[in-house]
Amino acid sequence: MTPPPLEQSLITFDNVSRFYGEVLGVNRVTLSIPPGITSLVGPNGSGKTTLMNLMTALVRPTRGSIRILGITPHQPEKLFALLGYSTQFDAFPKGLTGFQFIYSFLRLFGKPHLECERLASQAIERVNLAEAAHRKIAGYSKGMRQRIKLAQAIAHDPRVLVLDEPLNGLDPLVRAETIAMFRELANQGRHVIVSSHILHEVDMISDQVILLSNGYVVAEGKISGVRSEIRDQPMQVLIRCNRPSALAAKVFDEDSVVEARLHSDGGGLLIKTRDADKFYRLLNHIALNGIEIETVAPADDNVNSVYEYLIGEEPQK
Amino acid sequence: MAVYKRTYKSYDGPLTPAWSRWMIVTRFSYSRLVGFKTNLFLLACLVPAVGFAAYIYLAHNAAVLKSFGGNFASALSIDGKFFFNFCTFQIGLAYLLVAFTGPALVSPDVVNNAMPLYFCRPFSRSEYVAGKMAVLVYLLSLITWVPALVLFALQSSLAGWEWTRANFWIAGAVILAPLISIAILSLIAMAVSAWIKWRAAAGAVILGVFFLGAGFGSAINAVMRTHYGSLINLSQVLNTVWAGVFRQNLDTGLDVLDAWNALAGASLICLWLLFKKVRAFEVVK
Amino acid sequence: MNWQLWLAQIRAVVRLEMRKTFLSRRGLWVYLLAAAPVLLFFGRTVDVMRSREWFDTSVAPHAVSRAALESIQPGANLEDVEARLGEPYSRRVFQSRRHSQTWLSYTDGSNTYTFRFSDGTLEGVSTRDRANFQDDALIYATFFQFFYLRLLIFFGCVGIFVNLFRGEMMNKSLHFYLLAPVRREVLVAGKFVAGLIAASVIFCTSTALQLWMFSIPFHATIESLHAANYIGVTALACLGYGSVFLAAGLIAVNPLLPAAIVLLWEAANLFLPSALKKISIIFYLQSLCPVLAPPEKDMNPLLALLVNSAEPTPAALAILGLLAVTALVLTWSAFRARKLEINYSSD
Numbered sequence: 001m002t003p004p005p006l007e008q009s010l011i012t013f014d015n016v017s018r019f020y021g022e023v024l025g026v027n028r029v030t031l032s033i034p035p036g037i038t039s040l041v042g043p044n045g046s047g048k049t050t051l052m053n054l055m056t057a058l059v060r061p062t063r064g065s066i067r068i069l070g071i072t073p074h075q076p077e078k079l080f081a082l083l084g085y086s087t088q089f090d091a092f093p094k095g096l097t098g099f100q101f102i103y104s105f106l107r108l109f110g111k112p113h114l115e116c117e118r119l120a121s122q123a124i125e126r127v128n129l130a131e132a133a134h135r136k137i138a139g140y141s142k143g144m145r146q147r148i149k150l151a152q153a154i155a156h157d158p159r160v161l162v163l164d165e166p167l168n169g170l171d172p173l174v175r176a177e178t179i180a181m182f183r184e185l186a187n188q189g190r191h192v193i194v195s196s197h198i199l200h201e202v203d204m205i206s207d208q209v210i211l212l213s214n215g216y217v218v219a220e221g222k223i224s225g226v227r228s229e230i231r232d233q234p235m236q237v238l239i240r241c242n243r244p245s246a247l248a249a250k251v252f253d254e255d256s257v258v259e260a261r262l263h264s265d266g267g268g269l270l271i272k273t274r275d276a277d278k279f280y281r282l283l284n285h286i287a288l289n290g291i292e293i294e295t296v297a298p299a300d301d302n303v304n305s306v307y308e309y310l311i312g313e314e315p316q317k
Numbered sequence: 318m319a320v321y322k323r324t325y326k327s328y329d330g331p332l333t334p335a336w337s338r339w340m341i342v343t344r345f346s347y348s349r350l351v352g353f354k355t356n357l358f359l360l361a362c363l364v365p366a367v368g369f370a371a372y373i374y375l376a377h378n379a380a381v382l383k384s385f386g387g388n389f390a391s392a393l394s395i396d397g398k399f400f401f402n403f404c405t406f407q408i409g410l411a412y413l414l415v416a417f418t419g420p421a422l423v424s425p426d427v428v429n430n431a432m433p434l435y436f437c438r439p440f441s442r443s444e445y446v447a448g449k450m451a452v453l454v455y456l457l458s459l460i461t462w463v464p465a466l467v468l469f470a471l472q473s474s475l476a477g478w479e480w481t482r483a484n485f486w487i488a489g490a491v492i493l494a495p496l497i498s499i500a501i502l503s504l505i506a507m508a509v510s511a512w513i514k515w516r517a518a519a520g521a522v523i524l525g526v527f528f529l530g531a532g533f534g535s536a537i538n539a540v541m542r543t544h545y546g547s548l549i550n551l552s553q554v555l556n557t558v559w560a561g562v563f564r565q566n567l568d569t570g571l572d573v574l575d576a577w578n579a580l581a582g583a584s585l586i587c588l589w590l591l592f593k594k595v596r597a598f599e600v601v602k
Numbered sequence: 603m604n605w606q607l608w609l610a611q612i613r614a615v616v617r618l619e620m621r622k623t624f625l626s627r628r629g630l631w632v633y634l635l636a637a638a639p640v641l642l643f644f645g646r647t648v649d650v651m652r653s654r655e656w657f658d659t660s661v662a663p664h665a666v667s668r669a670a671l672e673s674i675q676p677g678a679n680l681e682d683v684e685a686r687l688g689e690p691y692s693r694r695v696f697q698s699r700r701h702s703q704t705w706l707s708y709t710d711g712s713n714t715y716t717f718r719f720s721d722g723t724l725e726g727v728s729t730r731d732r733a734n735f736q737d738d739a740l741i742y743a744t745f746f747q748f749f750y751l752r753l754l755i756f757f758g759c760v761g762i763f764v765n766l767f768r769g770e771m772m773n774k775s776l777h778f779y780l781l782a783p784v785r786r787e788v789l790v791a792g793k794f795v796a797g798l799i800a801a802s803v804i805f806c807t808s809t810a811l812q813l814w815m816f817s818i819p820f821h822a823t824i825e826s827l828h829a830a831n832y833i834g835v836t837a838l839a840c841l842g843y844g845s846v847f848l849a850a851g852l853i854a855v856n857p858l859l860p861a862a863i864v865l866l867w868e869a870a871n872l873f874l875p876s877a878l879k880k881i882s883i884i885f886y887l888q889s890l891c892p893v894l895a896p897p898e899k900d901m902n903p904l905l906a907l908l909v910n911s912a913e914p915t916p917a918a919l920a921i922l923g924l925l926a927v928t929a930l931v932l933t934w935s936a937f938r939a940r941k942l943e944i945n946y947s948s949d
Binding site: 416518524 | 862
């Protein structure tokens with residue numbers, strides 16, 4: 001039976017569990033990942049890499065099933081023609097140059113010599129490693145090794161890109177270039193699945209996040225959506241205005257506001273409220289009554305805050 | 318220039334005496350190396366000693382022997398050959414123990430670049446080698462000359478002073494011969510462990526040194542029509558040395574002097590290999 | 603069935619593996635294993651040529667009767683021996699502070715006898731036959747079956763084939779293969795072919811060089827040396843042992859254990875029931891050897907443990923049997939490879 005078209009554009013986990021002996025890898029994961037940049041976030045040992053390895057058949061689920069654009073991980077000929085995976089392992093086949101490494105593994109696709117040469121050169125140029133392409137990988141720096149892995153993952157132009165800590169070891173400039181590349185790939189309608197510890201980067205690049213803790217998926221979706229679901233933590237709103245004390249006095253009339261903290265420069269305040277929608281309506285009313293409001297911005301509508309609320313601590317770097 | 322309050326105070330408590338500092342390596346290596354499986358193997362290695370002890374007991378208990386019928390008493394003799402056979406069997410087990418435990422001695426330190434950490438302390442290369450080697454010497458002694466000496470004591474107690482006085486050299490032989498083998502086995506294991514990072518491969522090489530040495534030695538003897546090929550057959554070399562130590566008239570096909578020279582050569586090669594790797598720095602080519 | 607793609611993929615795997623197998627420092631010892639017998643036969647050739655010339659010009663004129671030489675027993679006195687046998691063609695004396703050692707060498711015209719005296723008393727005699735083709739062909743057959751096949755090729759294949767999967771796991775680079783659009787069965791086939799090419803090239807070259815060295819003193823022909831048979835058996839040994847050790851590298855974290863088990867299984871071949879005998883590599887290989895060699899009578903016990911002759915079976919059957927065993931083991935390996943997971947931390 002041909003899978004329906006929607007399934008062919010999604011990565012799905014259906015009640016997937018994986019145990020390593022008695023140790024839990026991931027448990028009862030049910031997910032549906034659409035195209036775009038999806039970040040896997042969680043502390044060490046939370047199951048991020050296991051989830052990626054399950055997706056790419058490097059490990060098998062103890063229970064449940066996985067489909068990547070309608071293909072099961074046990075069809076390598078089909079799956080890896082459209083998926084590229086840059087793992088966390090910092091090891092390479094011995095004695096190869098960067099170019100030979102990418103070229104040799106492209107040959108496994110059954111592509112002819114010239115086509116493999118073209119694709120290898122193209123991928124290497126894309127990660128800005130052209131100058132070092134013909135040097136042995138053993139002599140590469142950490143950042144160069146990271147880039148050559150990335151080049152290998154994208155060389156065959158995959159529709160799904162799975163990247164385990166892809167920004168590790170990259171300098172700020174290359175980091176920015178790499179993030180721009182992820183965005184470009186995502187804009188082309190591809191899946192870019194990234195695991196990262198660096199929350200502000202996750203915040204910057206992700207279309208959606210999957211938060212993991214102890215092998216369980218704690219939250220998934222767009223950051224703002226996830227944040228609004230966390231009702232036990234008051235929303236924080238940052239307001240810059242000309243009379244913050246007056247504004248504070250006015251908003252305290254509202255039951256849903258639980259805290260207001262004035263900025264030390266006297267030019268703004270931080271409000272904590274249990275009902276953001278109601279608060280914004282109130283703010284509109286106040287603005288019409290003589291207080292000049294410069295900016296209003298949610299202060300904890302980011303991965304960092306969501307992570308703190310749901311998992312409780314900063315991820316280990 | 319800023320002057321900060323000096324808060325760091327170096328340790329000024331008692332130090333391990335310099336002469337026994339190498340034993341620290343022994344203690345740590347031992348605790349890492351010896352687990353349940355090794356202990357079980359050591360225990361199993363002592364089972365033959367029980368059999369040999371029973372043999373001694375039977376040889377001294379005519380009443381028990383009579384119950385079996387026949388004249389067993391004259392057949393059961395306890396002499397140099399008896400202890401030679403016991404030690405030969407035990408050293409075979411020691412060889413297996415070395416093949417499985419020896420590879421984990423030095424290689425983890427080489428793989429994890431731990432050598433500079435050892436040698437940036439007041440700790441010499443010889444002390445490192447002695448410390449590591451002591452682990453194997455201890456383990457192998459437990460299953461070779463220690464039970465042999467116990468058997469000798471048992472035999473002495475049952476046979477009386479006359480026998481003991483006449484055969485006191487056996488006590489020296491059961492200590493000396495296994496110690497020679499233990500020394501060469503330990504050196505081979507450590508040299509291999511220093512050069513081969515993968516434990517399984519190192520174990521295979523330790524086995525291969527003896528099997529391939531025996532095979533290639535025989536091949537050299539056959540093809541070149543000589544007996545000098547036996548010099549690379551370490552089991553034959555050790556057998557020749559042992560025959561001398563145990564005063565056994567065995568035709569091993571080798572001169573005792575040649576055998577000692579071969580052992581010295583093998584030991585020097587192992588020490589050279591070992592000291593090439595056991596150093597504070599790694600030359601990256 | 604996409605045979606064309608699979609063949610291209612096998613070729614790509616072979617290309618990748620060749621560099622690793624032929625050029626890596628880790629594989630250097632396999633070259634040493636293959637070179638050792640070549641050096642041995644080179645030494646022997648030099649020795650035979652040199653001693654033949656020396657014997658004919660210097661020693662043969664001093665021949666003593668064999669009966670007289672064999673009548674000398676250990677314990678004899680140095681002067682008595684010289685009185686009975688006459689002047690030796692060679693005399694060596696080693697004098698230390700306490701002892702003296704003397705070696706006297708005689709010949710019966712074809713063999714040499716060296717008498718070793720310690721402080722003037724005979725301690726031992728060593729005899730050395732002169733080289734002749736028939737005897738030496740048997741010596742080569744013994745060497746080939748009991749040393750080259752059972753030990754050198756055996757351990758060489760352990761080194762090459764175990765490394766194909768287990769070595770990659772140790773190196774943490776196997777995942778690159780598993781993340782390529784290649785069926786696991788095709789990967790197993792590609793790696794096996796790569797290992798087979800490497801092992802065959804290394805060991806068949808060694809066999810050919812050994813036979814060439816062996817033939818020089820006798821001016822022997824290729825037919826009389828059975829060169830094709832020996833090289834063929836070498837290649838089949840690589841095929842058979844290769845499949846076994848590829849499988850061992852796939853299943854065992856420590857392949858030393860399966861290697862030791864296979865070594866013992868092969869050694870115990872003679873004592874196995876006939877049905878079980880056929881589940882071994884050495885059974886078929888020995889059946890294919892052109893000269894059947896008996897085990898040496900005074901062989902070292904450690905080596906004797908490894909040496910047991912297999913009953914010969916017809917050549918065609920032996921080749922088919924070996925191919926069948928190989929196919930069986932490879933099929934099983936492919937089945938295992940399909941379930942292979944990457945868990946480097948536990949290796």
